[in-house]
Amino acid sequence: MGIDREQLLHVAHLARLELRDDEVERLEGQLNDILAAVSKVSELDLSDVPPTSHPLDVVNVWDEDEPRPCLSVEDALANAPERDGNFFKVPPGGTA
Amino acid sequence: MIDTLRLTAEEAKRLLETRQISGAELFAAYRAAIDAHDEELHCYLHVCDDPGGEGIPIALKDVIGTKGIPTTAGSRILEGYVPVYDSTVVERLKAHGLRILGKTNTDEFAMGSSTENSAFGPSHNPWDPSRVPGGSGGGSAAAVTAGLAPWALGSDTGGSIKQPSALCGNVGLRPTYGTVSRYGIVAFASSLDQVGPVARTVRDCAYLYSIIAGRDACDSTTVELPHAVELPEAEELKGLRIGVPKELNEAEGIEPGVAAAVQAAIAKLEALGAEVGECSLPQSVEYGMACYYLITPAEASSNLARYDGVRYGYRADATERLEMYERTRNEGFGDEPKRRIMVGTYALSAGYYDAYYGQAQKVRTVIKQEHDALFETFDALVSPTSPTVAFPLGARTADPIAMYLSDLLTIPSCMAGLPGLSIPCGLSEGLPVGLQLIGPQFAENALFRIGHALERAIGFDAVPERLR
Secondary structure, eight states: OOOOHHHHHHHHHHTTOOOOHHHHHHHHHHHHHHHHHHGGGGGSOOTTSOOOSOSSOOOOOOOOOOOOOOOOHHHHHTTOSSEETTEEOOOOOSOO | OOOTTTOOHHHHHHHHHTTSSOHHHHHHHHHHHHHHHHHHHOOEEEEOOOOOSSSOEEEEETTBOBTTBOOOTTOGGGTTOOOSSOOHHHHHHHHTTOEEEEEEOOSGGGOOSSSTTOTTOOOOBTTBTTBOOOSSTHHHHHHHHTTSOSOEEEEESSSTTHHHHHHHTSEEEEOOTTSBOOTTBOOSOTTTOEEEEEESSHHHHHHHHHHHBSOBTTBTTOOOOSSOOOOOOOOOOTTOEEEEEHHHHSOTTOOHHHHHHHHHHHHHHHHTTOEEEEEOOTTHHHHHHHHHHHHHHHHHHHHGGGOSSSSSSOOOOOSSHHHHHHHHHHHHSOHHHHHHHHHHHHHHSTTTTIIIIIHHHHHHHHHHHHHHHHTTTOSEEEEESSSSSOOBTTSSTTOHHHHHGGGTTTHHHHHTTOOEEEEEEEEETTEEEEEEEEOSTTOHHHHHHHHHHHHHHHOOOOSOGGGO
């Protein structure tokens, strides 16, 4: 399985990356090399093997739903590139 | 006169407790060493002033969040970011009085094996500055070897603590997954990321691990240690059974000098009383790399979605919101995070999920089962940590897959969530060779015991010849 330019641009959009033309050029070759290497996993017949998503057998951890101190508004906004009062400010736009 | 090149944390602690040196003198000695050598080695991205106190100084890989101290993860997208809270590991260090010397260089978002993916330029190996210190935690490893810190914390996803320790000739532990909190750590691949110690001796490594390990209410993937950390003392290994997995010791690409140094160390293990036997991990090494380079990009593509220019970090100029996201991420991320975000997004996308990510998760089960089976017979496994000694800067940057192979021998046990300790076992071509000990989950004490006895038997001089 390989990735063509159209798929690459689609994936870049899904990942919200605006790639430059020279990057598209370079990535197309590199991604196909990487995908060819990782496709090795398909050599194994593992239809009866369960997947592992996590290395420890831990189950969900429940916590009491009790309010406790958290970041102040000032701390939460301390690294904001732009703020408006108690809000993060972003440029307008409806599609994303 | 404090010799930062040879002082262990254990000895520093004793000198402080008996008031033979003051906390201020000790901190100043490391700052002077940093001033003298860091221009050449570039271990640090940020150096701190002495916060006062009598504790041992420590360096932290720059993926570890530190309140009031910049934390960049080696990325432009976090340039200028100053956390407003401490990670749990930093809280624990501070509770023990430890003082932060600075933040060390790393491949961007810990993605790499040489520090050459750092947006702020590479670190250099103290044994030979024309060579890489390994990565991603090359800054921490180089700082400890060069005497610019007595010890340090790194983080390890597929080898980022052990491989740099091997290439720099010091001791690094990747702890059992779940024993050290990830709260406040810049996330790369959450089902693998673990913080761990880098030190000059196995005992220092064990002591630092005892400070940071244990359950944390802020990280629900953490567990309590089943037994307390023991500082190793034994100098023999009677009764221990150590396996030598064929595939990890005979893999293509292992340099002859590396294999020879490790084989000599294995003979010492036997001389110390351990029972040594051959064994096999037939699929783990063969399929480990492919599995790792599907699972970790998939998790990274999700974790790195948070860098969108809204709440913190870099934001590109744009008049419209989608444009702002896409431009911020393209200008803020370097090549390696972009490659991994692309691979991960693709591997998780509709139509490809089962063939790539789903299949990789099943391979992960096979890797775990193969290791579990060996630990019915053996207490630990041994192999080289890295197939090669430190390679020249630039040697692997043009070929991502060649760089990925640097972690061939560390990746399988990481996928299985197992602890691994790397100790120096000799030189090849004048550069350190690392030996890796892998144990079952929560077997850190056994690894420390074996590592300590072997370290004594080998008597490796961890100070680079050019600095002696």
